Amino acid sequence: MAVTKQTMTDEQRKSVALEYLKAFDNGGVTSTGSSILELFADDAQVYFPKWGLANGRDQIGKLFADVGATLKSIVHHYSQFNWVFSGSDLVVCEGTSHGEHRDGPWRAGVPDWQAGRWCDVFEIRDWKIQRCFIYLDPDYAGKDTARYPWLES
Template sequence: MVRDDLVELAIEYFKKVDAGDPSYLDLFSENVDFFFPKFGQAAGKDALVEFGNRIGSSLTSIWHDIDGFKITTAGNTVIVEGQEGGVMSDGTSWPDNNISMGRFCSVFEFTEKLIIRMYVYVDPDFPSRDLERITVLSGEINT
């Protein structure tokens, strides 16, 4: 596959997720290697379904600023940096663009037309509720 085709597949993933379209699973190999902070590393489409169920239980919606993506490619790897946001199941919107900026980086590796590896690097504290670390890192208290 050529670079542009791989980039389009990665973008298709985000569009399907934002639309709540479960056919995003068709973009992955059966034994995909997956990582998401606080979920951990897992293998297979079943792990993606389990992750989707878990994160879906805490969100009512999610969006990705696809037009603002910074995309880097190297061989069969597509790296997507961007911003995301949404609404938590309790109605809290994120990011707050103060502490929570909704920044993420997803690394996709492909074989043919399928994603064989997806590692997501993001702070899963979407609505900025981890007050202990926020207080320390924002400089509000001295450690």
């Protein structure tokens, strides 16, 4: 862990998190044309359900390539985000999305139980994402229903 070089405000940390989310909607490219990986510290960690914990940019790149290969498109609903600030380096963003997975489309709330609702917990320091833990249902197309009897019609 590097020594903190400058203090960031909550709004500045939020801007880094937004840049990350918008890069996903843009195929992994930031607003400056850089790779999404440039938003991460060299020793950052990312967690994604059913993939696990990626340590460092190389593994994060593998995680994003693996997950990204299953997605045809994704759009985050920025106007509906809920932000929680801890007064430290932690920022939590809760939101919704829609898009198309290789197994089919999804839209948050259609139906209510299906994918599209998510929550990301970020640790952002020195303008870099140090940690991003992603909490969502990775069954984007809603195909895994047989194991859940309450989803039977």
